[in-house]
Amino acid sequence: MTAQPVRPGAEARETALPAVRRRRRRRDWGRGAARLLCAVLALVGLVPFVATIVLRSTWARAWAAHQTERLLREQGLVASYTLALHVWPLAVELDDVRVESSDGGAPALLCTRASVRPRIFALLAGKLAIDQVELDEPHVRAVVKDGQLANLSIKKSESSSSSAAKWPTRAPFNGFALTDAALDLDIEGTRLQTKSLDLDVVTDQGESDLPAFEVSVRAGQATVHHTRTSKAGVVATDDDALCSIEGRARLESTELLVRHLEGVGSADLDAAPGTTPACDLPADDKRRVELSLGHLHVGFPGPDVKIPPIDGHVRARLPIGIAERLASLPETDGWIGLDADVRYAQDSILPDVSGNLEAHNVRLAQYSFASELHSQIAVRRNLVESPVTTLRLGNGLVTLTDTVVDPLAKGAPIQKTKVDVAGVDFTALLRDLGVHKSSWVGWDIHELHTTTVSGTLVPLHLDGELQGKTFTFGIYDRPAEDKARERIFGISEAQIAAHLAIRPDALKFENVHVSMPHSQIDGGMVSIGFHNDLGVEVPHLVADFEDVSPIGPVVLKGKVEASAKVSGKFNAPEPEGDIKSVTGLAVSDVSFGDISGGHVKVDVKTPEVEFSALHGKKGESAYDVPTATLRFGKGFAVDAVGESAGFGLRDLLSMFALDQDPRYDGIDARIATRASVHVALGGPEDACGSGYIAVGAKSELTGIGIYGEHFAKGAADLAMRWYDRQQGIAGAEVDVPSFVLYKVAPPTGTRAGATGTVLGSASIRRGGDVTATVNVENVPLARVDALGSLAQDVEGAVSGVAHVTGNLDDARPDANVTARAELDVGGMRLREISFPPSHLDVGLTQRFPQQTRSVGRTKCGAPIPPPFDKATYLADASSHGQWTVSGSLLGGTVNLTDVVVTRARSS
Numbered sequence: 001m002t003a004q005p006v007r008p009g010a011e012a013r014e015t016a017l018p019a020v021r022r023r024r025r026r027r028d029w030g031r032g033a034a035r036l037l038c039a040v041l042a043l044v045g046l047v048p049f050v051a052t053i054v055l056r057s058t059w060a061r062a063w064a065a066h067q068t069e070r071l072l073r074e075q076g077l078v079a080s081y082t083l084a085l086h087v088w089p090l091a092v093e094l095d096d097v098r099v100e101s102s103d104g105g106a107p108a109l110l111c112t113r114a115s116v117r118p119r120i121f122a123l124l125a126g127k128l129a130i131d132q133v134e135l136d137e138p139h140v141r142a143v144v145k146d147g148q149l150a151n152l153s154i155k156k157s158e159s160s161s162s163s164a165a166k167w168p169t170r171a172p173f174n175g176f177a178l179t180d181a182a183l184d185l186d187i188e189g190t191r192l193q194t195k196s197l198d199l200d201v202v203t204d205q206g207e208s209d210l211p212a213f214e215v216s217v218r219a220g221q222a223t224v225h226h227t228r229t230s231k232a233g234v235v236a237t238d239d240d241a242l243c244s245i246e247g248r249a250r251l252e253s254t255e256l257l258v259r260h261l262e263g264v265g266s267a268d269l270d271a272a273p274g275t276t277p278a279c280d281l282p283a284d285d286k287r288r289v290e291l292s293l294g295h296l297h298v299g300f301p302g303p304d305v306k307i308p309p310i311d312g313h314v315r316a317r318l319p320i321g322i323a324e325r326l327a328s329l330p331e332t333d334g335w336i337g338l339d340a341d342v343r344y345a346q347d348s349i350l351p352d353v354s355g356n357l358e359a360h361n362v363r364l365a366q367y368s369f370a371s372e373l374h375s376q377i378a379v380r381r382n383l384v385e386s387p388v389t390t391l392r393l394g395n396g397l398v399t400l401t402d403t404v405v406d407p408l409a410k411g412a413p414i415q416k417t418k419v420d421v422a423g424v425d426f427t428a429l430l431r432d433l434g435v436h437k438s439s440w441v442g443w444d445i446h447e448l449h450t451t452t453v454s455g456t457l458v459p460l461h462l463d464g465e466l467q468g469k470t471f472t473f474g475i476y477d478r479p480a481e482d483k484a485r486e487r488i489f490g491i492s493e494a495q496i497a498a499h500l501a502i503r504p505d506a507l508k509f510e511n512v513h514v515s516m517p518h519s520q521i522d523g524g525m526v527s528i529g530f531h532n533d534l535g536v537e538v539p540h541l542v543a544d545f546e547d548v549s550p551i552g553p554v555v556l557k558g559k560v561e562a563s564a565k566v567s568g569k570f571n572a573p574e575p576e577g578d579i580k581s582v583t584g585l586a587v588s589d590v591s592f593g594d595i596s597g598g599h600v601k602v603d604v605k606t607p608e609v610e611f612s613a614l615h616g617k618k619g620e621s622a623y624d625v626p627t628a629t630l631r632f633g634k635g636f637a638v639d640a641v642g643e644s645a646g647f648g649l650r651d652l653l654s655m656f657a658l659d660q661d662p663r664y665d666g667i668d669a670r671i672a673t674r675a676s677v678h679v680a681l682g683g684p685e686d687a688c689g690s691g692y693i694a695v696g697a698k699s700e701l702t703g704i705g706i707y708g709e710h711f712a713k714g715a716a717d718l719a720m721r722w723y724d725r726q727q728g729i730a731g732a733e734v735d736v737p738s739f740v741l742y743k744v745a746p747p748t749g750t751r752a753g754a755t756g757t758v759l760g761s762a763s764i765r766r767g768g769d770v771t772a773t774v775n776v777e778n779v780p781l782a783r784v785d786a787l788g789s790l791a792q793d794v795e796g797a798v799s800g801v802a803h804v805t806g807n808l809d810d811a812r813p814d815a816n817v818t819a820r821a822e823l824d825v826g827g828m829r830l831r832e833i834s835f836p837p838s839h840l841d842v843g844l845t846q847r848f849p850q851q852t853r854s855v856g857r858t859k860c861g862a863p864i865p866p867p868f869d870k871a872t873y874l875a876d877a878s879s880h881g882q883w884t885v886s887g888s889l890l891g892g893t894v895n896l897t898d899v900v901v902t903r904a905r906s907s
Contacts, residue, residue: 076102076152076153076154077099077152077154078099078100078102079097079098079099079100079109080096080097080098081094081095081096081097081098081114082094082095082096091115091116091117091118091132092115092116092117092118093113093114093115093116094111094113094114094115094116095112095113095114096111096112097109097110097111097112097113097114098110099152101141101143101151101152102151102152102153103143103150103151105141105143105151106141106184107139107141108140108141108142108151108152109138109139109140109141110138110139111135111136111137111138111139112136112137112138113134113135113136113137114133114134114135114136114138115132115133115134115135116130116132116133116134117130117131117132117133118130118131130172130173130174131173131174131175132173132174132175132176132177133173133175133176133177134176134177134179135177135178135179135181136179136180137179137180137181137182138178138181138182139181139182139184140181140182140183140184140185141183141184141185142183142184142185142186142187143185143186144185144186144187144188145188146188167210167253168210168211169210169211170211171203171211171213173201173203174202174203175200175201175202175203176199176200176201177199177200177201178197178198178199178200179198180195180196180197180198181195181197181198181199182194182195182196182197183195183197183222189226189227190224190225190226191224191225191226192222192223192224193222193223193224193225194219194220194221194222194223194242195220195221195222196219196220196221197217197218197219197220198216198217198218198219199215199216199217200215200216200217201213201214201215201216202214208252208253208254210252210253212250212251212252212253213250213251213252214248214249214250215248215249215250215251216247216248217245217246217247217248217249218245218246218247219242219244219245219246220244221241221242221243221244221279222241222242222245223239223240223241223242223276224238224239224240224241224242225237225238225239225240226238226240227273228325230328231328234271235271236271237268237271237272237273237274237275238267238268238325239268239270239273239274239275239276239277240265240266240267240268240276240277240289241265241266241268241276241277241278241279242263242265243264243265243266243279244262244263244264244279245261245262245263245264246260246261246262246263247259247260247261247262247263247293248260248261249261253300254299254300254302255297255298255299255300256297256298256300257295257296257297257298258293258294258295258296258298258312259294259295260293260294261291261292261293261294261296262291262292263289263290263291263292264279264288264289264290264291265279265288265289265290265291266278266279266281266287266288266289267287267288267289267318267319267321267322268287269286269287269319269321284360286319286320286321286333286334286335286360286361287319288317288319288335289317289318289319290315290316290317290318290337291315291316291317292314292315292316293312293313293314293315294312294313294315295312295313296310296311296312296313296314297309297310297311297312298310306346307344307345307346309343309344309345309346310342310343310344310345310351311342311343311344311345312341312342313340313341313342314338314339314340314341314342315337315338315339315340316337316338317335317336317337317338318335318336318337319334319335320332320333320334320335320336320359320362321333329364330364330365331363331364331365332363332364333361333362333363333368334359334360334361334362334363335359335360335361336357336358336359336362337357337358337359338353338355338356338357338358339355339356340353340354340355340356340357340377341353341354341355348381348382349382349408350379350382350384350407350408351379352379352380353377353378353379354377354378354379354380355376355377356374356375356376356377357373357374357375357377358372358373358374358375359372359373360372360373368431368432369391369393369432370391370392370393371392371393371432372390372391372392373389373390373391373392374389374390375388375389375390376388376389382406382407382408383404383405383406384403384404384405384406384407385403385404385405386400386403387401387402388400388401389401389403393424393429393432394424394425394426394428394429394430394431394432394445395423395424395425395428396421396422396423396424396425396429396445397421397422397423397424398419398420398421398424399419399420399421399422400417400418400419401417401418401420402416402417402418403416403417404416404417405457410456411456411457411458411459411461412456412457412458413454413455413456413457414453414454414455414456414457414462415454416452416453416454417452417453417454418449418450418451418452418453419448419449419450419453419464419466419500420447420448420449420450421445421447421448421449421468422446422447422448423445423446423447424444424445424448425442425443425444425445426439426441426442426443426444426445426473426480427439427441427442427443427479427480427481428481429445430528430570438479438480438481438571439479439480439570439571440475440476440478440479440480440570440571440572440573440604441474441475441476441480441534441570441573442472442473442474442475442476442480442481442485442490443470443472443473443474444470444471444472444473445468445470446468446469446470446471447468447469448466448467448468448470448496449466449467449468450464450465450466450467450500451464451465452464452465453500455502459504460502460503460504461502461503461504462500462501462502463499463500463501463502464499464500465497465498465499465500466496466497466498466499466500466509467495467496467497468495468496469493469494469495469496470491470493470494470496471492471493471494472490472491472492472493473490473491473494474487474490474491475487475490475566475573475575475602475604476604487550490548491514491516491547491548492516492547492548493516493517493547494514494515494516494547495514495515495516496509496512496513496514496515497512497513498510498511498512498513498524498526499511504530505529505530505531505533506527506528506529506530506533506535507527507528507530508525508526508527508528509524509525509526509527510525511523511524511525512524512525512526516543516544516547517544517546517547518543518544518546518547518559519541519542519543519544519547519548520542520543521538521540521541521542521543522539522540523539523540524536524537524538524539525537532569532570532571533569534566534567534568534569534570534573535565535566535567536564536565536566536567536575537564537565538562538563538564538565538577539563540561540563541560541561541562541563541564541577542559542560542561543559543560543561543562544558544559544560545557545558545559545560545585554587554588554630554636554638554681555587555588556585556586556587557584557585557586558582558583558584558585558586559582559583559584560579560581560582560583560585561579561580561581561582562577562578562579562580562600563577563578563580564576564577564578564600565577572604572605573602573604574601574602574603574604575600575601575602575604576599576600576601576602577599577600578597578598578599578600579595579597579598579599579600579614580597581594581595581596581597582594582595585616588681588691589656589657590655590656591618591654591655591656591657592616592618592655593616593617593618593619593621593651593655594616594617594618595614595615595616596615596616596617597613597614597615598611598612598613598614598615598625599611599612599613606631606632607631607632608629608630608631608632609629609630610627610628610629610630611625611627611628611629611630611640612626612627612628613626614626614628618647618651618652618654618655619648619650619651619654620648620651621644621646621647621648621651621652621670622644622645622646622647623642623643623644623647624642624643624644625640625641625642625643626641626643627640627641628640628641636680636681636682636683637678637679637680637681637683637685638677638678638679638680639676639677639678640676640677641674641675641676641677642673642674642675642677643673643674643675644671644672644673645672646670646671646672646702647670647671647672647673648668648669648670648671649667649668649669649670649671650668652671660870661868661870662870662873662874663873666705666706666707666708667705667706667707668703668704668705669701669702669703669704669705669714670701670702670703671699671700671701672699672700672701672702673697673698673699673700674697674698675695675696675697675699675718676695676696676697677693677694677695678692678693678694678695679691679692679693679694680692687723687859687860688723688724688725688726688727688731688858688859688860688862689858689859689860690724690725690726690858690859691722691725692721692722692723693720693721693722693725694720694721694722695718695719695720696718696719696720697717697718698715698716698717698718699715699716699717699718700713700714700715701713701714701715701716701741702714704741706741708785708786709784709785709786710743710785711741711742711743711758712742712743712744712745713741713742713745714739714740714741714742715738715739715740716736716738716739716740717736717737717738717739718734718735718736719734719735719736719737720732720733720734720735721733721734723766723860724766724858724860724862726858726862726864727809727858727860727862727863727864728809728865729764729768729808730766730767730768730808730809730811730862731766731858731860731862732764732766733763733764733765733766734762734763734764735762735763736761736762736763737761738759738760738761739759739760739761739762740757740758740759741757741758741759742756742757743756743757743758743779743780743783744756744780744783756777756778756779756780756783756797757775757776757777757778757779758774758775758776758777758779759774759775759777760772760773760774760775760802761773762804764808767807767809768807768808768809768812768815769806769807770804770805770806770807770808770817771803771804771805772802772803772804773801773802773803773804774801774802774803774804774821775800775801776798776799776800776801776802776823777799778797778798778799779797779798779799780795780796780797781794781795781796781797781798781825781828782794782795784798790830793830793831794828794829794830795827795828795829795830796825796826796827796828796829796835797825797826797827798823798824798825799823799824799826800821800822800823800824801821801822802819802820802821802822802842803819803820803821804817804818804819805817805818806818806846808848810848810849810850810851810865811850811851811854811862811863811865812850813850815847815848815850816845816846816847816848816881817844817845817846817848818843818844818845818846819842819843819844819846820841820842820843821840821841821842821843822839822840822841822842823838823839823840823842824837824838824839825837825838825839825840825889828890835890835891836888836890836891838887838888838889838890838891839887839888840885840886840887840888840889840894841884841885841886841887842883842884842885843883843884843885844881844882844883844884845881845882846880846881847880847881848880849876849878849880851863851865851866853865853866854866882897882898882899883896883899884896884897884898884899885899
């Protein structure tokens with residue numbers, strides 16, 4: 001074989017591995033797609049930057065300003081602002097916004113910043129569609145007159161010119177927010193000014209596929225000013241304050257749902273302008289206003305719904321005086337509050353209510369109905385029911401239970417209610433009911449109960465049966481609440497049964513039956529007029545004075561049968577009555593026996609009680625009191641005139657409980673007299689505190705007996721002033737300027753001395769000093785009862801004079817009475833035997849044992865002796881004095897000395 005020449009490098013190639021055939025790479029589509037996506041995203045990422053550059057360009061800002069100004073001009077608005085555009089999110093931000101008012105007033109809108117997020121495609125189409133609106137610190141001024149916005153000339157769209165407003169099919173925005181807003185709204189003359197208002201509105205889809213709005217609101221202090229003119233032409237300005245409000249609500253096309261709302265405010269009750277109340281009013285201030293709503297549904301009227309249904313919880317409080325703004329009412333006062341679940345629909349006339357009602361210091365005109373009211377209230381099927389209602393009235397408690405009222409029926413009948421009254425002060429009740437501010441009639445109503453009260457409210461006609469227990473009914477000499485009052489007449493305690501009748505003119509208690517511990521009243525009537533009229537009628541009263549005593553400070557005893565009535569006004573009641581009989585009448589410690597007739601009239605203004613035509617009998621003695629007057633003032637005074645054709649002295653002594661006193665045994669007479677009596681208890685006349693008595697009398701005496709001596713007739717004048725009754729007779733001054741006693745009644749035309757007379761005068765001075773002068777003139781010896789059976793055989797007459805001095809105050813050691821007498825006997829014959837004239841000097845000393853024990857001292861410092869002890873007095877046989885007799889007797893001489901005087905007057 002022929003060798004081939006070897007080319008350079010060929011050997012090397014021949015020794016290398018065989019060459020591998022390269023395959024063609026496959027195209028990676030995933031990588032291409034990723035690269036494409038990255039490129040697209042890179043372009044998208046450039047859009048904001050490019051858009052920002054574009055939007056910030058002069059062209060873009062000019063275009064945006066041109067479009068917004070065009071839209072505002074189309075709406076008739078003149079505005080100025082600084083505009084800024086934001087790309088993401090797309091928004092138009094306006095700074096220092098100012099929208100001018102068309103009425104020449106302050107700007108309609110001032111806003112620090114307004115951010116509007118338009119919908120870009122709608123904007124490119126030339127329409128203004130808002131996604132989100134945010135306003136920071138806006139100040140809005142709006143004036144609405146006749147239902148139209150008057151301070152902005154906004155052109156009406158065709159849709160808005162339609163008569164019926166329609167719910168929008170699309171929300172004008174998705175969100176709206178006001179932050180720290182201030183509003184100045186004038187709506188039909190009512191001006192609302194508020195600040196620190198935050199409002200958020202968010203739209204979503206409602207149940208009817210129409211837009212719904214969720215609203216949240218919170219506001220600080222606001223004021224509301226409104227000027228109104230009453231029918232009388234009086235202009236009043238209401239300056240109210242809204243102190244805070246916070247709430248959430250949802251507004252749909254068919255209903256409004258208030259999820260939560262809390263508001264507090266202050267109502268202006270002063271008609272003068274510029275009297276806005278403060279926001280820090282205390283809880284008991286009547287001007288405080290509160291409103292709280294929870295889950296309150298309010299439906300909107302529709303074709304099938306004429307009355308908007310309402311359902312939810314309401315808690316509200318407001319002054320009653322606000323009602324004067326809505327209707328012509330008298331002056332009102334107080335506040336009312338309601339905390340209840342409320343339902344109102346077209347199937348009922350009245351809303352259904354279940355909850356609690358309260359009111360405080362309720363007053364209409366002069367009528368104060370309750371200082372405090374609490375009521376459980378339920379309104380169902382147009383009936384108002386209240387299981388329990390309590391009223392604080394007249395400083396007491398009135399409870400109404402099981403009350404049912406049909407306000408829509410004719411007369412607004414109260415179908416039933418039960419009334420219980422406890423602790424009511426009658427004087428305060430009259431003041432609350434506007435009858436009188438300071439009644440002179442007082443009555444403590446301890447408790448009153450009714451079974452069922454029913455009737456109508458229009459006209460007022462309510463009836464029921466009443467039972468109760470009362471204390472301290474009284475008619476006073478001044479307003480009953482005056483601590484210095486004096487009771488003229490009253491009842492301390494009583495059980496009452498009566499028919500209760502409430503009429504338009506008065507509160508009446510009819511067919512009254514009153515039971516007191518010892519007394520009763522049947523068939524009485526009490527009328528408490530709403531125009532200050534008072535009427536009380538007691539046709540038959542059987543009473544023990546123990547139940548009605550005292551009258552003033554005077555304690556009365558006895559049993560009376562009478563009729564009485566009270567008329568007049570509450571500040572000037574006029575009580576009067578007729579006495580049928582009084583048994584065992586005693587005034588203080590003086591007994592007047594039985595009274596068979598008389599009339600009583602009370603003048604509370606003076607004040608005084610007048611008695612007239614009293615006919616009385618003490619024991620066997622009849623007497624009349626034509627007039628007697630009891631006066632109240634600084635104490636108590638009585639002025640009376642008494643008459644009797646023959647009042648027994650023993651009956652007179654029994655009036656002072658002295659008829660059984662042995663010291664007055666042997667004294668008797670019948671007295672025909674007309675006496676004036678003055679008694680003062682308390683006051684300047686009664687300085688010693690036990691009563692002052694003054695008596696003046698002119699008396700004719702018959703049937704006179706003085707320690708065994710009898711006189712046919714006599715006469716005496718008396719003037720007594722008893723200053724310190726507790727001291728006894730030593731505390732009195734007694735003057736008998738003249739008295740005369742006839743042994744035999746003088747025949748007509750003869751001298752008094754021809755029949756034998758004893759005449760003289762006497763006096764007792766305060767402190768006990770006593771003086772007396774007695775003249776004996778021609779007393780026939782045959783008429784001297786001391787001579788016994790011998791008198792019929794004796795002829796002659798005795799004359800003489802006696803002087804008495806001494807002191808009657810047995811608290812003094814020298815208390816005694818001394819009598820000195822000179823007697824002459826002439827023409828004496830005994831059984832046809834004549835005797836020469838006789839002359840006797842007689843002396844008597846009567847000593848009083850000193851009273852060393854006392855039970856106290858009077859206000860004038862005199863000792864008060866203990867009660868008289870009759871047994872000790874009768875058992876005392878010690879010497880209390882002596883007789884002395886000297887002179888000539890029957891032609892001889894007589895001289896008797898130291899004749900002992902004892903209680904038995906032994907010698």
